Amino acid sequence: MDLTVVAYVIYLLISVALTVWVARTLSSNGRIFLADVLKGDEKLAEAVNHLLVVGFYLVNLGFVTLYLKAADAVTNARGLFEALSVKLGVVLLVLGVMHLGNVYVLNKMRRRGLLERHQTPPVPPQAWTAPAAGL
Template sequence: MNHIIVLYIMYILITVTLTVWVAHTLFKNGKVFLIDIFHGNATLADAVNNLLWVGFYLINIGYAVYTLRVVNEVDSARLVIEILSVKIGLIILILGCMHFLNMFIFFRLRKRALIDKRENDLYDYSKMNA
């Protein structure tokens, strides 16, 4: 088997494994945030969480497949490792950016949900005292 095939196989295996692990972690732990954001509506939180999960896979696996091509000749194990490290490093950076983007969005949505809840509580309190 030549070096380019080894590179492609290793790249796909590592990329898919990383993507699945990060997606699973975000899916499992993000549900708590979404339930809070949607004021305890677990059905809506599950639906949004599933949509985020699918989108995450589509973007990351799509990008990994898109960047699979190697234009240089790969004729040594050293080149396999060097090219693989650049490609995997880029995927890890993208996964990290997507993770922080998700966290930023969750915290913004949670902050807004808390403000809405506080306003609703004040409205309910003023209605009771009227």
């Protein structure tokens, strides 16, 4: 078998496995943030979490497949490792950026929800007082 094909197969296996692992990690830990942001609405948090995971898969797997083609043919074991290291390194960097982006967005959403909660009075107004005369 051609070493370029071997590089493609190894690249796809590792990249897809890494994408699945990161997506599962984001999904399980992001659910907590979403539930907090959505004021305890677990059903809505689960739905939004699922949509975010699907989007994450689409973007990352799309990138992995677009980045599959090697510029040069792999002719020896050294070339195989070099091609894999470059491709997997770029995939890891993209996954890391996507992960940090997701964490950033979830944190912004959570902070906004916390600020909104603190802006509402803890007790609704009990009565209305007319302004004093002469003011």
